[in-house]
Amino acid sequence: MKTVTITLPEALDREAADEARRRGISKSELIRLGLGEVLPAELATTGGDLWTDLAGFARADVSTEAGEIDRTLYGP
Numbered sequence: 001m002k003t004v005t006i007t008l009p010e011a012l013d014r015e016a017a018d019e020a021r022r023r024g025i026s027k028s029e030l031i032r033l034g035l036g037e038v039l040p041a042e043l044a045t046t047g048g049d050l051w052t053d054l055a056g057f058a059r060a061d062v063s064t065e066a067g068e069i070d071r072t073l074y075g076p
Contacts, residue, residue, distance in 0.1 A: 006031075 008016070013027075020030040 016027050016030055020027045023030065025033075
């Protein structure tokens with residue numbers, strides 16, 4: 001497993017915590033389940049690189065190098 005840090009609005013975080021508690025799972029597991037619902041099935045089974053697969057959605061000068069997405073979104 002890989003650890004990923006995400007930013008959520010407080011209300012969404014509370015809703016996620018409540019739903020995870022209701023299901024008896026962690027928020028991490030809830031988020032994994034949610035991603036599994038929206039990502040193409042072949043990524044889940046082949047271990048595709050989502051950032052590389054989505055690289056064409058942004059400007060041509062945006063790379064998929066580590067940290068590039070954050071630098072593009074939030075600045076240097």
